[in-house]
Amino acid sequence: MxxxxxxxxxxxxxxxxxxxxxxxxxxxxxxxxxxxxxxxxxxxxxxxxxxxxxxxxxxxxxxxxxxxxxxxxxxxxxxxxxxxxxxxxxxxxxxxxxxxxxxxxxxxxxxxxxxxxxxxxxxxxxxxxxxxxxxxxxxxxxxxxxxxxxxxxxxxxxxxxxxxxxxxxxxxxxxxxxxxxxxxxxxxxxxxxxxxxxxxxxxxxxxxxxxxxxxxxxxxxxxxxxxxxxxxxxxxxxxxxxxxxxxxxxxxxxxxxxxxxxPLASIPERAREAALDLIYNRTDASGRSPLERFIDLHAHSTPSAADSPGKPDAASPEQALFNCVVTGTREGLADEMAILLRRHPPVAIINQILVPAMRRVGEQFGRGETLLPFVLQSAEIMKAAVTLLEPHMDRAAAVKPVRILLATVRGDVHDIGKNLVDILLTNNGYRVYNLGIQVTAETILEKAREHHVDLIGLSGLLVKSALMMAEMLSQFEAAGLRVPVLLGGAALTRRFVAETCVPRYGAPVVYCPDAFAGLQAVQDLEAGRLRPTPLDARPPAPEAAAPAHRPEPIPHPEPPSPPPFLGVRYVSSIDLEAVLACVNEEALFRGRWGYRRGGMSADAYAALVASKVRPLYESLKQRLREERLADLKVAYGWFPCWRDGDLVHVRDGDRVHTLAFPRQAMPPHRCVADFFRTEADGGDVAGLFVATIGEVLGRRAREMLDGNRYHDYLLLHGLGAELADALAEHWHAVMRRERGVPEGAARGARYGFGYAACPGLDAHRAVFAMLRPESIGVTLTESLQMTPELSTSALVTLHPQAAYFAV
The missing domain is CATH 3.20.20.20 (Dihydropteroate synthase-like)
Structure with missing residues (x-):
């Protein structure tokens, strides 16, 4: 058989x-x-x-x-x-x-x-x-x-x-x-x-x-x-x-x-031969690559109705411009624009071709058919096309009447998410006022009235930023503002926005989990259907009250070998290759850069990584080396300490600094302080560090953003953020080795200030007093954020049961 x-x-x-x-x-x-x-x-x-x-x-x-x-x-x-x-x-x-x-x-x-x-x-x-x-x-x-x-x-x-x-x-x-x-x-x-x-x-x-x-x-x-x-x-x-x-x-x-x-017989001979040349990598007498010839052959072919419903004929300049934006292709853009300017007013080109093309890109992203880096490439083409139109029009006439103010809230220096929203909104024809980072409620109120904005977008990465947004909404309400507000950031949840933020403000407050949700919210405003983020129809699970007594104490086994020194040291000669080895490539490719598998098969995604993503990564790593974009420095130290309830007292010479940590309201009721010994048990040793990759990479990324190189901005900023995390991972390993923890062992944990286990930044005052990281170029803002932005800080414990958790 x-x-x-x-x-x-x-x-x-x-x-x-x-x-x-x-x-x-x-x-x-x-x-x-x-x-x-x-x-x-x-x-x-x-x-x-x-x-x-x-x-x-x-x-x-x-x-x-x-x-x-x-x-x-x-x-x-x-x-x-x-x-x-x-x-x-x-x-x-x-x-x-x-x-x-x-x-x-x-x-x-x-x-x-x-x-x-x-x-x-x-x-x-x-x-x-x-x-x-x-x-x-x-x-x-x-x-x-x-x-x-x-x-x-x-x-x-x-x-x-x-x-x-x-x-x-x-x-x-x-x-x-x-x-x-x-x-x-x-x-x-x-x-x-x-x-x-x-x-x-x-x-x-x-x-x-x-x-x-x-x-x-x-x-x-x-x-x-x-x-x-x-x-x-x-x-x-x-x-x-x-x-x-x-x-x-x-x-x-x-x-x-x-x-x-x-059927092979239905494919014209010229197209069939061009495909064979591409498959077998055959060049012709012209010396042009087979890929160039194949793309050129199909550049003006008419797509099927399924591929391009309701669009002009593919041979037309209108369709060619539409395709340039959708595919992120710059070639021929200036020629097509020159022809179109003889046929249409500049505003018509924007509203009837460019904006619908970007909307198509957004729809493809929403369906999982394209990835964020390709969206930014399309945005670059949109920006380039508008730049070519500007000399021929009254700029105000080309801009949609909707005006949006964007700001990263006071106390937060992170702006990559907000900048992506700016890119999408600007390249969909909206007028955006981007106020930058660490913006106060007073400044937002002043600028919102000055520019007569229709919408405000607030952004922030940290847990503290989410609380700041809620506070700002109360200030907006007290000031009589009635402009809808969009909220976005990693620490936000739909439930927090619906339960904590929406009731504080008289105009719609909308949760936007990503940049495209922000774009959709603006379009909803235009259509008159923008509504506040609603409460979940399902009743939330009842939360347990904070424990009336402390949880069972965690046993404290013998600590590893004592630290090689007490006090602080500064390190600047850090091996870049050792840090690059700690980069989490999946987090970089999928999270920071947005190359997610989405609707692709496993094979197609693997091919994308092999053919496009990894070569980009290797190229950027080489730039890091050649252009010295990363100035890796660490201030770190070991300090005697002891636990007192939810407090950790840290001795630095004659001074004692106290770090306060929140405790989980739900079982197992953990607190960072639990992983340190009490004074009665002989005390303990706390590790602290501040690490930075310097200012150069951040400045270079900003130059790319200002130069409308959106795709390059995303890649370089994303690599910088992941490199900062990799430096923290590398230095955590160094500190474990100093205490005799075997190579590769995962004993202990590092708790970053401003994140899940210790969301507050108040501890930065004590950390900076002890480590004095100004010596490596890291300072604190008025709201206790670190600058340069691509810097990290952490408390290190080597307790074998220390694990990562959220309070």
């Missing part, structure tokens, strides 16, 4: 008579905004319709994935597999990284399916667990050529990894070679990254080698990864041609949107 899959209704051979086996990709919470929204709404029948649509479009197998943050993946998959099993003729591909979810699905599916996927990323531990399930339930399995150090890039690496995967699956677990579908991974050739120019050709050759060197095994690819970053029409052509070449090389199965694959 030929290797096959099966549903309740039919068997499907893995190796099709006319290959490839087509696996529909749209019933996937990470690859389809429509499917994801249906899943979030609990519309399982709607999710089934997405799968059936793929079946009707020609898919032989349906990939099914319900992994989405905040949802119970196993429960969702059980619901979906049950429905798909009863209704879909096509067999399923169970797409999950959770062995528990995979087993739950395999138990209830009445046929033979594929499990997607396994790899060697963790050395094979998860691989072996999942393969054991695959064998127990008689399934097939997709194996990705990912090893312990990353994704296989070259033919030799892909083949070697495939061989290792097969050795474990067949030799150890007992599967048949035909049960395994090797995915040699393909990466985008549409990014312009020199390292990926031959990525498609490497993948095609790897397919040939796998088929000849590993007899009996099947091959599979996620086809659309090869075209990531290109325009929709160009992607469709490249995907179709690449699929044809992959089948010629021996590909057995392809994960695709079957309805968007074009």
């Amino acid at each position: 030929k290797p096959s899959l099966a549903s309740l209704f039919q068997a499907v051979e893995l190796r099709q008579e006319v290959p490839p086996l087509l696996i529909g990709e749209r019933a996937n919470a990470n690859g389809s905004a429509r499917f994801r929204s249906l899943l979030q709404a609990g519309d399982y029948d709607g999710c089934l319709r997405v799968g059936l649509d793929q079946e009707h479009a020609g898919a032989h197998v349906l990939d099914l994935c319900a992994a989405f943050a905040g949802r119970d993946e196993t429960r969702d998959m059980i619901e979906l597999v049950s429905r798909f099993a009863r209704s879909a003729r096509a067999p399923l591909m169970i797409d999950s990284t959770s062995p528990a979810t995979i087993e739950a699905c395999l138990k209830i599916y009445p046929g033979r399916c594929i499990v997607n996927s396994v790899n060697l990323e963790d050395g094979g531990e998860t691989l072996r667990r999942v393969l054991a399930l695959v064998r127990r339930y008689g399934a097939a399995v997709v194996a990705l050529t990912i090893h312990e150090t990353g994704m296989a890039m070259t033919v030799a690496e892909k083949l070697a990894t495939a061989r290792r995967l097969l050795d474990i699956a067949v030799g150890e677990i007992g599967l048949r070679p035909s049960d395994v579908l090797i995915d040699p991974l393909t990466f985008t050739v549409g990014s312009g990254d020199p390292a990926l120019r031959d990525a498609a050709a490497q993948t095609l050759e790897a397919i040939r080698r796998i088929k000849t060197d590993l007899p009996g095994v099947h091959t599979l690819l996620g086809i659309s990864n090869v075209s990531f970053g290109l325009a929709p029409g160009a992607r469709r052509v490249l995907n179709s041609v690449f699929l044809h070449e992959a089948v010629e090389a021996g590909l057995d199965a392809a994960i695709v949107d079957a309805g968007k694959i074009l």
Whole structure:
């Protein structure tokens, strides 16, 4: 019998008579905004319709994935597999990284399916667990050529990894070679990254080698990864041609949107040849890269109605400008603008082309179809276009009547979030007055009246900033202000805004969790539908009262070896490479830079990181080195101390400083002071440090913002913020080593002032009195914030039970 899959209704051979086996990709919470929204709404029948649509479009197998943050993946998959099993003729591909979810699905599916996927990323531990399930339930399995150090890039690496995967699956677990579908991974050739120019050709050759060197095994690819970053029409052509070449090389199965694959004969010969040149990295006599030629060929092609509903014809300058903004492409911008100025008034160009284009970008971001860095690239193009229009118009006429005042509240020096809001609002045509950081309520009231603003946006990072916003609203109310206020910042929650902030002010107060929520709020104001953030319809869980007695004391084992000194030291010769090694790349890429996976498949996101994000990171690290953007310095010390209830008394020579810490109102009622010994128990030693990366990087980032280089600003500022955290992590490790804590051991914790466990900044007075970090260029503002902004401070304890918590 030929290797096959099966549903309740039919068997499907893995190796099709006319290959490839087509696996529909749209019933996937990470690859389809429509499917994801249906899943979030609990519309399982709607999710089934997405799968059936793929079946009707020609898919032989349906990939099914319900992994989405905040949802119970196993429960969702059980619901979906049950429905798909009863209704879909096509067999399923169970797409999950959770062995528990995979087993739950395999138990209830009445046929033979594929499990997607396994790899060697963790050395094979998860691989072996999942393969054991695959064998127990008689399934097939997709194996990705990912090893312990990353994704296989070259033919030799892909083949070697495939061989290792097969050795474990067949030799150890007992599967048949035909049960395994090797995915040699393909990466985008549409990014312009020199390292990926031959990525498609490497993948095609790897397919040939796998088929000849590993007899009996099947091959599979996620086809659309090869075209990531290109325009929709160009992607469709490249995907179709690449699929044809992959089948010629021996590909057995392809994960695709079957309805968007074009017959090769329907693609014009010139477009087909350009796609082949790009796939095989072939240059012509002109010396232009195949990517340039391919993009140029498709730059003026007419998109389908689905790609560009209701827009002018793609060959027109109007559509070309629209596309420049949406794709963040500067090439040809000046020429298109020159033509358009002969056709339209400048204000019409802004309101009818540029603003709708930015709105399209915002919609794509909201659906998870684009990422924040690309949004900022689009904003740069919008800004450049407006700059070209300015000499030809009355500037006031081009600006929407809505005026917004933005400010980081008094006591806070962080402004990256507020600046992103400024960029989005300005480049959607609104008039923004950005007052900067540490702005008082009095200044906001004065400027709001001076500029007759329609909306005020307050921002702040720290817990104290959230309390300051509530206080400012009371001041606005007392002053008789009636302008709606938007609140944003990491420490805010919807509940805090609804319960604490909204009742203090007579005009709408709106919680904005991100920059795009701010833009939506302005649009709601224009449409007359802006409303205060409401209370959650569900009653909040009752909060326990603060404990009437202290919690059980934490035992204090013998401390590690004594510190090498008491007092303070200053360090300026810190190894940049050691600090870079502590950078949390996931926090940088996803959090600071906004390169989140969103709706992308795992392969597509990995390709994005490999082709675009990591090269950006490596380039910026080199700039750090060459331009000396980071001036790493630390003031730190060890000081005798003892606990007294919720207080820690710290001795510095003849003086004693007292640090007060809040205690949790809910169990386990923890307080930072708990991790230090009392005076009766012999006292303890507290570590303190202030660390900074200096002022240069922050100044350079500000220059980028002022120069409308929004994307570069986001990247450099984000790297600086993460580098400051990495310096704190590095120095925490240094202090642990000084006390004899073994390398890599996680004993103790560092508690940053202004954050979850000790949200107040009052302790900074004592910390600065003891460490005197003015010697390394760090000072305190009137509101006890540190400058330069990219500086950190912390209290260090080496108690083995010390953990991070919020009060």
